[in-house]
Amino acid sequence: MASGAMGPSGGAGLSQLFLISAVLTTGVLGDRFSILRASPSVHFRDAGPLPGGRIPDVVSLSMGFSVEEDLLWPGLAIGSLFHRPRANFLVTVRGVEELVLPKSEISYIVENRLYMVGKANTIFEDLPVTLRQMRNCLFQEDSVLRFLPPNSLNKNNEVDLLFLSELQVLHDISALLSRHKHLAKDRSPDLYSLELAGLEEIIKRYGQDSQQFRDAAQILASVIQKFADEVFSIYSGNALIELLTVKEFDASLVRKTRSILESPSISNPGSPYGLAYRYNYNYAVVFNIVLWLMIGLALAVIVIAYNLWNMDPGYDSIIYRMTSQRIKME
Structure with missing residues (x-):
């Protein structure tokens, strides 16, 4: 599981801004970008496919930040300029094109794979990072296993343990935020990026038609929805929670594309075509x-x-x- 938590520096120094970088990998069509909970100041509407490389721009604009290039995708409507969300949570689930959730506001098809990387906030340094640490957390009293329905997963299996550990980490993150509520009350916006790969490993081990996958997908959907509701409540409804589902991508299919408009002569004063300099957002x-x-x-x-x-x-x-x-x- 790869996770990143971000937030501009706040009162006690616990909210530290971390950079999210996006790397465009392939052109797989069919992944979904879903809005689980949204602040009243952010409005989404029906639109066509969302380019995966512009998801960071959607997050930035929804938080009130500027972007270098105009976003032509019409799914994000113009909201209040003076009332922006205090936090943004992006949860990425690998292995499935779509995850059936109990409730979601709206979802969009994603045209390209997006990989988010980030640096963990200092309050999340105590989260388990190894399988042994995760196994120990699963056997504690506040384990997420106490809330799960009967299922076919085996916590002694390494693949199942990885999946269950990711659920435990989601539970621990919401618990930490509930204990550090000052992060939700400061004036600095917080950005969180989480990537879950346990469901993808279950598909590789048992197959997509197995009972283990069906149980895991149902459990993951309910846990993510519970996580979204909890953090939305912690931020008093002034947050934006998204879910990005990614089926698969093949690194061998990656290729770099270039538009004919990106010719070096565009910014060349001696261009024989009389083209002007490229527009700068400054x-x-x-x-x-x-x-x-x-x-x-x-x-x-x-x-x-x-x-x-x-x-x-x-x-x-x-x-x-x-x-x-x-x-x-x-």
Whole structure:
């Protein structure tokens, strides 16, 4: 299981911002991006397939951050500018194209595979990372096994243990957040990225038609929905929780694509085609700074020139006053 938790630096230094990077791998069609719970300030609507490489941009825009390139995908509607979610949770499940959840607001087809990487927050350093640590957690009193229905999974099997351990980690994350509620009340937005690979290993071991897979898929759906409801409640409904399901991808099929619009001559001043420089998203900021600075300087020059033109040397000029007093004294 790969997990990442992010949050800009907050009061006690526990909320530390971590970078999520996305790597586009293949062009597999059929994966799903589902919205489990959404803050009232974020609105999603029906739309076509979502490019996997733009999922980080969807997350950024939903949190109120800017992106380098405009998002042309119409699924994310314009929301409130001054009321943005305080947290975003992205849970990635590998091995299935779609996971049937008890409830979800809306889902979209994903055109490309997305791989999220991140760095864990300091409050999650005590989470188990090895199979031995996970096995010990599963046999504790607050184990997630106490909440699971009867199933065909065997916790003594390594593959089943990996799957059950990921459920335990989800349970531990929500428990940690409930104990550190100050993270949900500070002014810094929090971003979390979690990747679950246990279900994919169960498919490889037992097959997609096995009873183990059916039980695991049903259990995972209920645990993820419970996790979404708990963290949504911790952030008082001001959070966004998404689920990304990825069937599979083959690294041998990866190839780099390039658009004809990405020619080096676009940013070349000596281009024989007379093309302009590529647009930079900082252009609007620099343009406004220069524009209003020049307007302010022009107005200042006009006001100063007007006052100098209408100044009476006999009353307004300090030079005239100093020289006139000296002449009278002599």
